[in-house]
Each structure stands twice: as structure tokens, then as C-alpha cells.
Amino acid sequence: MRHVAVIGSGPAGYYSAEALQKAFGEEVRIDMIDRLPVPYGLIRFGVAPDHQSIKAVSRRYEKVALSPNVRFVGNVTVGRDVGIAELQGLYDAVILATGAPHDRKLDIPGGDLPGVIGSAAFVGWYNGHPDFADLDPPLDVSAAAVIGNGNVALDVARILSKTPAEFVGSDIVAHAFEALGNSKIRTIRVLGRRGPHQIAMTPKELGELGHLEDAAPQVDLADFPPAQDDSALEPGLRKSVTHLRDFASLARNKRKEIDFDFFAMPVAIEGDGRAERMIVERTELTPDLRSVGTGERYAVECGLIVSCIGYQTPPIDGVPFEHGRGRFANDEGVIGDGLYAVGWARRGPTGTIGTNRPDGFEVAGKIFAVLGPGDSRREGGAGLDRLLGARGVNVVTFSDWQKIEAAETARAREGSPREKFVAIAEMLGLCGAP
Numbered sequence: 001m002r003h004v005a006v007i008g009s010g011p012a013g014y015y016s017a018e019a020l021q022k023a024f025g026e027e028v029r030i031d032m033i034d035r036l037p038v039p040y041g042l043i044r045f046g047v048a049p050d051h052q053s054i055k056a057v058s059r060r061y062e063k064v065a066l067s068p069n070v071r072f073v074g075n076v077t078v079g080r081d082v083g084i085a086e087l088q089g090l091y092d093a094v095i096l097a098t099g100a101p102h103d104r105k106l107d108i109p110g111g112d113l114p115g116v117i118g119s120a121a122f123v124g125w126y127n128g129h130p131d132f133a134d135l136d137p138p139l140d141v142s143a144a145a146v147i148g149n150g151n152v153a154l155d156v157a158r159i160l161s162k163t164p165a166e167f168v169g170s171d172i173v174a175h176a177f178e179a180l181g182n183s184k185i186r187t188i189r190v191l192g193r194r195g196p197h198q199i200a201m202t203p204k205e206l207g208e209l210g211h212l213e214d215a216a217p218q219v220d221l222a223d224f225p226p227a228q229d230d231s232a233l234e235p236g237l238r239k240s241v242t243h244l245r246d247f248a249s250l251a252r253n254k255r256k257e258i259d260f261d262f263f264a265m266p267v268a269i270e271g272d273g274r275a276e277r278m279i280v281e282r283t284e285l286t287p288d289l290r291s292v293g294t295g296e297r298y299a300v301e302c303g304l305i306v307s308c309i310g311y312q313t314p315p316i317d318g319v320p321f322e323h324g325r326g327r328f329a330n331d332e333g334v335i336g337d338g339l340y341a342v343g344w345a346r347r348g349p350t351g352t353i354g355t356n357r358p359d360g361f362e363v364a365g366k367i368f369a370v371l372g373p374g375d376s377r378r379e380g381g382a383g384l385d386r387l388l389g390a391r392g393v394n395v396v397t398f399s400d401w402q403k404i405e406a407a408e409t410a411r412a413r414e415g416s417p418r419e420k421f422v423a424i425a426e427m428l429g430l431c432g433a434p
């Protein structure tokens, strides 16, 4: 029997567990360790609450979680409750699937003023992440700016634009549902430092903006290259650019506007004790498609600024880290002897949920090649339980999580978003913790 610890129970973690089961069959025991009492990481806390079809992938992870050789070991923080070296002593292999839950910093003057919020915090707030429940973003302002031209920027712009009725069927958390329902924001400006041909937004997500009940996207066609240049784009990007072009002909008859501002690089944020305006510099592209400032600057009034410029993985003591790229230093998933990384912790924060699957299979294959089936001299989960028990850690199991999930389902009311528990103490109470 081999013992493997997977740190992180998001998509990369569950795909790795699934791949380990395929490689080793019955000959492996897998512990999925998570610092929160609930599983699924990015699926629960990152994917937009109105994208339930994407969130449904958690049913696939649940199948893995319910198999007899996989355990969920929740409410355990690696680095605080147990060290990485201790885990390496207990398990034959340790896989870091910790994702990239921290914001890349918006490093401009005024970037830390109240009202400037990173997307991890803002998305975590509306998705019920316990760390961001008290965020209280300023929604009593008339204009917001969203920095970045990726899918997260689109998620944020869409969530800021939707009416309460458009959240029916979602699992937006109650505090965000109420706050957004009272929002005074009417203009949402999405700023990209490069042009329409350099966006990182996918067609389905961009197309959704054209069908909002009370908000309409707007672009200025003067920002676009000649239409015939679109034919050189790869098909997905070409579709996205077509959606953008189509936005130019939409009527401006809705209460809210989502304005796309291209070649627009934020250079400072100003305000009296809180964000009130952003100073933006017009950019142009270099021959290798980087953006450089032209010196022309203008001010954009906005009391809420959400910076959606990418994420990073938090380092763990004793694990080599590439600070420039915000991920663990690794060679195709291998960090060192018996230590591996998958998903965003391995590659950085790019790709869809499914992109993590091959990572898991590659690393499981490497672990199998090193270990093969056979008897381990390590204690595995029994050793972890002993150690955590001695430290008084309140471990949450998968059946505990099922109690939390059942209680969330029981709270569901017809015509309202599904409710989620946010406070860790409340979740632990449901698991019967003292």
C-alpha cells in the first residue's frame, strides 16, 4: 500500500487523486488536506456563482471523494498545523495542489487606498469565502473600474451588472446578493492595457454580456484594428473579437453600462482617504505586442476599483518558490524527492478547470514510475491523525462536509440563490465540533 498526501482539494487536487486511483488501483491511500472545512477550492470560491454548469464538475470530484481509498482532511493548515517535512515523513509522496488564491499586487501609487480591491478578495466575497466575508466593497458609488482583460474581469463586470432576478439559480452568497441589489453603480469601465486583439476573454463569457437584463456593453470601434485583420486570429479569439465589435451596435437603453476601454494603463489612483479616481495612460503596442505608455493621461472617476490582473500561489516554508512567476519552482511538476506540484501551483494561474486534469495524470504517472505498487514503510493517514490529534486540531471529514452541504440545501428558498455558510465556526458547529 502506498500513501499520498494531496494538499488542496480544488480541481487540481481531485484530478490528481483520480489519476492516482487509476495508476495504483486499490494499492494507494490518498489524503486530501485542505485548510478550509469545505472541499473544492476554486469551484466553490472562484467560479462565478451564476456559472452553475461549470460548478457542477464538483459532482465528479465527489465520486472520487467517496471512494474508500480517498479521505478529505479539512480544516488543517499545512505550515501551521503540520509541516511539509512532517508530511514527507508520513507519506510516500506529497502533491501541492494549493492553487493561486492570492492577488497579484496592483503596484501603482494609491493602489492600497480603500476601495481598491483585488479580484481574489472581490470574487471570494461574492462566493462566500470565509476570508473575505467582511470585505464590504463600496457599492454606494456611481462608477466602478475593472482592471484587466481576462475572464475574471468579465466575471466581475457581469456580477456588478446583474439584477437580483438574474441571480436566481446561482449560489451567490446572501451578503453579496443583498449588497449588490442595493448597489448604486451604473457605469462599469473595463480597462485593458493592450488592444482588442490581445484580450484573454473567451467567446462564451464575452457573449453573455450582450444579453444582460439591465446592462449593455459598449466599445469604441476606433480602438479596433481594421476588421479584415481579424481573419488572422485563432478561431476562439476571433469569435471573442466579433462579440466585442457587435457591442458597438447595441442600443444604450439600459440602466447600466459596461464600457470597454482599450490601450488604457492605470498609473495612479487618487482620492481623499479612499479611491475616487484613476489616472490612466494611453498606450500603444510595441512590435512584440507589449504595451508602452504614450504620455497621454486622463482621469476616470470611480469609487470602486477591482484589479483582475492575475493571481499567485502563497509560498510554503521549506518549498522552493519562483517569486517572479508566483508558483512553486518545479520541473514539469517535480519539485524534489517525493514532492510534486499540480495545477496553478505548478503552472501559474492560467487555463480552464479542465486544464488541470492532464497535470494530475502526468504527476500520478511520475509517482507510479518512482514508487510502483508495494508496501510502504510510512505511516500515512494514521500518522497524520495521531499528530493532529495530539495538537488538538479539529479535523473535518468528508461526511462532516456532507452535513454542511445538507444544511445549505435545507436553507434553500424557492426563487432565491442557494445559501452558503460563510463562518468557519458555524461550519464546525454543524460537524459537531466542540
Ligand code: NAP
Pocket (backbone or CB within 6 Å): 147, 148, 149, 150, 151, 152, 153, 155, 192, 193, 194, 198, 199, 200, 202, 205, 265, 266, 291, 308, 309, 310, 311, 349, 350, 351, 352
Ligand atoms: P488572465 O487571463 O491572465 O488575465 C489577466 C489580465 O490582466 C490580462 O488582460 C493582463 O493584460 C492584465 N494585466 C496583468 N497585469 C496588469 C497590470 N499590471 N496592469 C493592467 N493590466 C494587467 O487572468 P484572469 O482573468 O485572472 O484568469 C485566470 C485564469 O482563469 C485564466 O486562464 C482564465 O481564462 C480562467 N478563468 C476562466 C473562466 C471561465 O472559463 N469562465 C472564468 C474565470 C477565469 P496583458 O495581457 O497585457 O498582460
